[in-house]
Amino acid sequence: MIAYTLSAGLLFGLYFSLAALGLNLVFGVMRLINLAHGDFLMLGAFLAYGLYTVAGLNPLYAIPAEVVVFMFAGVILYYAVVPRLLASHNPEMLSFILLFGLSQIIEALAVIAFGNDERAIPSTIYGSRPVSLFGQTFPVAWVVSAAVSALALLAVYLYLHHSRLGYATRAVMASRDEAAGTGINVHRVSAIALGVGLALAATAGAFSAFMLGSIGPDMGIHITTVSFAVIVIGSLGNPLGTVLGGLVYGLGLMFMETYHPSWADLLPFVLLIVILLIRPSGLLGQRVRLA
Amino acid sequence: MCPSALLSVERLSKRFGAFAALDGLSLELAPGEILGLVGPNGSGKTTAINVISGVYTADSGTIRLEGRPVGNLPIHRRTRLGINRTFQVPKPFKALTVAENLEVAAVHSNAGREDIARHLDLLDLSPLADRQALTLNSAQQKRLDLARAMITRPRLLLVDELGAGLNPAELTRMAQMLQEIARSGVALLVVEHLLGFLRVLTSRVVVMDAGREIFEGSLEAAAKDSRVIDVFFGH
Numbered sequence: 365m366i367a368y369t370l371s372a373g374l375l376f377g378l379y380f381s382l383a384a385l386g387l388n389l390v391f392g393v394m395r396l397i398n399l400a401h402g403d404f405l406m407l408g409a410f411l412a413y414g415l416y417t418v419a420g421l422n423p424l425y426a427i428p429a430e431v432v433v434f435m436f437a438g439v440i441l442y443y444a445v446v447p448r449l450l451a452s453h454n455p456e457m458l459s460f461i462l463l464f465g466l467s468q469i470i471e472a473l474a475v476i477a478f479g480n481d482e483r484a485i486p487s488t489i490y491g492s493r494p495v496s497l498f499g500q501t502f503p504v505a506w507v508v509s510a511a512v513s514a515l516a517l518l519a520v521y522l523y524l525h526h527s528r529l530g531y532a533t534r535a536v537m538a539s540r541d542e543a544a545g546t547g548i549n550v551h552r553v554s555a556i557a558l559g560v561g562l563a564l565a566a567t568a569g570a571f572s573a574f575m576l577g578s579i580g581p582d583m584g585i586h587i588t589t590v591s592f593a594v595i596v597i598g599s600l601g602n603p604l605g606t607v608l609g610g611l612v613y614g615l616g617l618m619f620m621e622t623y624h625p626s627w628a629d630l631l632p633f634v635l636l637i638v639i640l641l642i643r644p645s646g647l648l649g650q651r652v653r654l655a
Numbered sequence: 656m657c658p659s660a661l662l663s664v665e666r667l668s669k670r671f672g673a674f675a676a677l678d679g680l681s682l683e684l685a686p687g688e689i690l691g692l693v694g695p696n697g698s699g700k701t702t703a704i705n706v707i708s709g710v711y712t713a714d715s716g717t718i719r720l721e722g723r724p725v726g727n728l729p730i731h732r733r734t735r736l737g738i739n740r741t742f743q744v745p746k747p748f749k750a751l752t753v754a755e756n757l758e759v760a761a762v763h764s765n766a767g768r769e770d771i772a773r774h775l776d777l778l779d780l781s782p783l784a785d786r787q788a789l790t791l792n793s794a795q796q797k798r799l800d801l802a803r804a805m806i807t808r809p810r811l812l813l814v815d816e817l818g819a820g821l822n823p824a825e826l827t828r829m830a831q832m833l834q835e836i837a838r839s840g841v842a843l844l845v846v847e848h849l850l851g852f853l854r855v856l857t858s859r860v861v862v863m864d865a866g867r868e869i870f871e872g873s874l875e876a877a878a879k880d881s882r883v884i885d886v887f888f889g890h
Contacts, residue, residue, distance in 0.1 A: 528762050535759040538748035541710070544730035545739065547763035547807050 369618045371498045375510040377614025379575045381607045382513035383568040384591035385520060386561030392537040392601040393557040394446060396455070399463040402587030403470040404562045408434065408569025409579040410478055416485050423485060423570040424508065434566040438559030446558070447551060467584060474581035482578040509571035516567055517607055523560070524603065533557055537601060593632035597639050599646030608647050660719075661686045661842045662707070662811050667716035668866075669699075669706055676702040677713070678866035682844075686810065689833070689843040691853045691874070694863035695886060700846040701743065703863070704813045707844070708740045709733045720811065735763055737810035741817055743846075745800035747788040753799055754784040760806040771806060778802040778832060794825050798832075805836065812836065814845045818852040830855045850874065862886070 387401040398404075408430050415421040415429070449455050449462065487505035494501040524530040532553045535543040544550050572587075573579050590613065598609025616635060620628040639646065662684040669677040677699045684690050692700050705711045707718055709730035718726040725733050747756050757771045775781045778798040783791065788799060797817055804812060814833065818826050826849070833856055837843050847853045853860065854874050862870040862877055864886040870877050877883045 531755075531759045532762050534751065535748055535762075538750055539746060541730070542746050542748065543759070545708070545734060546760040546803065547731050547734040548759075549731050 365622065367498060368500045369622045370615065371500045372502065372506075373615030373618035374611065375497075375502065375506050375614070376575065376617055377611035378510040378513040378517070378607075379568065379571065379610075380590065380594055380613050380617075381610025382516050382564060383572075383587060384594035384610060385517065385603055385606045386564035386568075387588070387591045388595040388598070388601065388606045389520070389564070389603045390558055390561040391595065392603060393533060393554050394450070395601075396446070396449070396459040396463070397592070398558075398561070399460065399588060400467040400470060400584070401561075401565055401591055402589075403467045403474075403584035404434065404437075405565040405569040405572065405587050406474060406579065406581060406584045407470065408566025409572045409583070410474065410483075410569075411566065412570035413483050413485060413573060413579060416489070422489055423573070424512065426570050427512070427567055430566040430570055431563045434562040435556075435559035438562040439555045441562075442555035442558040443551075446554065467588070471581050471584055478581055480581065482580045483573070484578045485573040487574050503574070505571070505574035509575050512567070512571065516564060520560075520564070520603060529553065529556065590632045593636045596646060597635055599649035602646070602648055605646055605648035612647070659685055661688075661721060662844070663717075663719040663722070664703075664707065665717045665719075667703070667706060667718065668714050669702055669711055670714055675866050677706060677716075679716070680863070680866065680868055681716075682861050682868065682871075684811065684842045684844060686842050687837055687840045688859070689837050689845060689857035691857050691860035692844055692846045692863065693848070693850070693853065693860055693877075698863040698886075699866040700863055701815055702866070704740055704815050704844070704846060707811075708738060708813055731763075734807055734809075737808065738813070739804040739807050739809040739811075740813035741797070741800045741804055741815055743816040743819065745793070745796035747791070747796055747799045747803065749789040750787070752785050752787055753780055753791070756788055756799055756803050757806045760803045764806060764808045766806050766808065774802045774805050777805075777835065779828070793820050794822075797821070797829075801832070805841075809841055811842045811844070814843055814847075816846055816848060818847055818849040826852050827855075 383405060387398055390396065390398045411430055411433065412423040412426040415426045416423060445462065449459055452458050487503045490504035490508055495504050495507045497507060524534055532543065532548045535546060535548055536550055536553050540550050576583065594609040594613045595606050597612050598605030598607065613635065616631050617628060620631050660683040665681050667677050667680040680699065680703055692703065694700055706713045709728060713726055717724055720736055720738060725736060748759060751759065754771065757774060761771060775784055778801055780798055780802055783795060788796065791799060817829060821829060830852060833843060845853065845856060858873045860874050860877055861868050862883050869882045869886060870880050
């Protein structure tokens with residue numbers, strides 16, 4: 365039982381890392397919590413569901429379309445909102461209000477467009493034979509979701525640490541003013557980061573029907589809460605800390621589902637409180653001395 | 656405007672509410688020249704650097720780099736045109752290593768690994784290349800700040816109180832580094848309180864008070880000028 369729980373925790377941990385990564389990337393670059401993050405994941409889920417129902421398309425093949433659409437949406441959203449928000453006297457509070465409002469609008473429009481019913485994509489789309497992993501058997505859809513998540517996490521690592529744009533992104537994360545002082549176009553880098561953040565959320569959304577059981581217009585707030593817990597556990601503003609946070613959350617979730625399922629919904633809040641009490645900077649956070 | 660001037664600042668003004676931080680400042684700087692900018696606290700020296708580098712936008716006046724107006728450009732555009740600066744309190748990317756700090760700055764200047772290695776050497780940072788910037792002491796962070804500015808290939812470098820907090824040996828070495836940078840053709844506008852340090856660097860200074868230039872000439876002449884004496888000792 366423990367081997368199954370650990371293996372499933374690893375698969376779900378990778379998935380929740382992907383689900384939360386975009387939120388942390390956006391926070392790292394803009395210092396704003398995107399309260400509509402889960403709603404963009406929900407839109408990604410419905411785009412994949414729509415492509416499946418209309419064209420019979422496997423969610424795996426919906427990913428390129430998700431990335432293009434949500435990258436574009438992120439860049440537009442950035443230039444429409446963020447520069448004015450950052451120039452305001454209280455960008456943190458205004459961003460909370462604005463992004464919470466955006467979350468509500470997206471959810472309301474999704475209800476109008478798709479209705480309130482829960483939807484699902486049969487996991488047998490990947491075949492009905494389970495996959496054996498670490499001596500345990502799992503649905504193929506779980507393994508595919510975790511594998512795509514791992515690839516996406518690797519791609520973000522390569523983007524941040526082995527590309528010119530990634531260097532610029534990390535510089536903006538460290539200090540927007542200093543980054544501008546090295547010739548970096550901070551707004552362009554930030555707009556791309558928001559686009560990448562939304563594209564990652566949408567990619568996670570494509571697999572949410574398998575990993576969360578079903579999709580619905582109201583799933584956004586739950587995903588945002590879980591994602592927030594994951595990035596606080598790992599380290600706020602450190603995208604790679606998200607992987608550790610996701611694994612801790614995934615393993616914790618599977619243990620709760622296995623041994624105390626009725627308490628599982630409490631997990632993100634319990635982890636959030638525990639980590640804020642014992643290590644507020646997150647497991648990979650650093651105490652930065654301000655000169 | 657002198658045709659050979661790299662930087663030409665004319666009647667620059669900047670107010671913060673009722674306080675006039677800059678009040679019609681004008682100055683010029685030729686390639687490879689070192690100009691000292693001195694004055695009592697609150698005289699507008701750092702504001703001048705902030706406005707020229709693009710941190711603040713001037714309320715009026717013009718800033719030209721080789722005759723091209725740059726006063727309305729954002730910071731990153733000015734950096735790419737060749738204006739960069741250091742900070743009184745150095746601000747490296749603390750989470751990155753020393754070498755990574757320079758690699759970030761090299762993104763838009765197309766400086767290669769050899770350039771980065773050369774600047775690490777020039778500023779005595781080679782042994783610290785793999786250290787996280789957070790762990791450097793103040794003098795090392797100042798050298799990193801300078802190296803990071805230099806890797807963007809500036810033609811005009813604005814230096815804000817680089818000498819503050821350095822011991823005599825570090826001051827001597829820093830002066831040598833700045834002179835070497837100027838010899839390569841980079842113009843330096845140096846805000847400094849340490850007049851001994853400034854005297855090593857240059858003989859030409861602009862003295863400011865209340866956002867205005869009150870004197871331009873040599874440090875020796877400034878020491879005998881009644882307006883300068885009044886500003887520093889007369890209040």
